[in-house]
Amino acid sequence: EIELTQSPGTLSLSLGERATLSCRASQTIRSSSLAWYQQKPGQAPRLLIFDASSGATGNPERFSGSGSGTDYTLTISRLEPEDFAVYYCHHYGNSHVFGGGTKVEMK
Amino acid sequence: VQLVQSGAEVKNPGASVKVSCKASAYTFTAFHIHWVRQAPGQGLEWMGWINPNTGGTNSAQKFQDRVAMTRDTSITTAFMELTGLKSDDTAVYFCARLGHDNKLVGLDYWGQGTLVTVSS
Numbered sequence: 393e394i395e396l397t398q399s400p401g402t403l404s405l406s407l408g409e410r411a412t413l414s415c416r417a418s419q420t421i422r423s424s425s426l427a428w429y430q431q432k433p434g435q436a437p438r439l440l441i442f443d444a445s446s447g448a449t450g451n452p453e454r455f456s457g458s459g460s461g462t463d464y465t466l467t468i469s470r471l472e473p474e475d476f477a478v479y480y481c482h483h484y485g486n487s488h489v490f491g492g493g494t495k496v497e498m499k
Numbered sequence: 500v501q502l503v504q505s506g507a508e509v510k511n512p513g514a515s516v517k518v519s520c521k522a523s524a525y526t527f528t529a530f531h532i533h534w535v536r537q538a539p540g541q542g543l544e545w546m547g548w549i550n551p552n553t554g555g556t557n558s559a560q561k562f563q564d565r566v567a568m569t570r571d572t573s574i575t576t577a578f579m580e581l582t583g584l585k586s587d588d589t590a591v592y593f594c595a596r597l598g599h600d601n602k603l604v605g606l607d608y609w610g611q612g613t614l615v616t617v618s619s
Binding site: 423425431436437438439441443446448480482484485489490492493 | 533544545593595597598602604605606607609611
């Protein structure tokens with residue numbers, strides 16, 4: 393069973409800075425079936441990226457995903473005030489699992 | 500597309516809870532519904548899915564003997580029942596649709612969440 397490890401646990405950055413979030417799988421993920429979600433307090437998660445690098449409809453272009461095999465990255469090119477939130481990676485397909493999350497907080 | 504869940508529940512330890520998830524504005528039987536929970540201050544935990552077309556289900560090993568996922572296609576609603584509740588089952592329970600467009604695209608629509616509190 394695949395496990396996902398996200399790092400860092402917390403990322404402290406300023407407005408306009410670049411955020412780089414990591415998600416490492418315990419085994420190779422086939423077909424790049426890896427998604428990223430953003431969650432704000434009191435809200436349901438929102439799909440940002442699917443297929444490791446495809447942007448979900450309606451999201452700003454500053455969110456991008458990359459990676460393959462066991463190592464995946466979510467990049468936020470320039471942080472806006474509304475981007476401070478918790479981000480989760482998710483492997484979907486024959487099995488499903490979430491990473492532990494990375495909190496992006498304002499420095 | 501909308502998924503609307505039932506309201507908050509308070510249950511005693513050992514009891515069961517059944518959460519509903521009403522789907523609208525899409526073909527209910529064409530997309531799997533997944534259940535995900537989140538304990539207070541914690542991360543997301545995948546519980547299982549149901550295929551609304553066939554009624555087939557799959558759940559995480561941790562929940563296999565305690566969770567039942569069903570659906571009623573006549574009212575486009577999915578249900579998740581968790582039995583033998585313990586205090587650490589206190590969480591917000593989400594339903595979510597697994598999107599697809601020739602290939603899977605992740606959980607693209609989510610319900611608003613249902614808080615289940617287990618306390619004596």
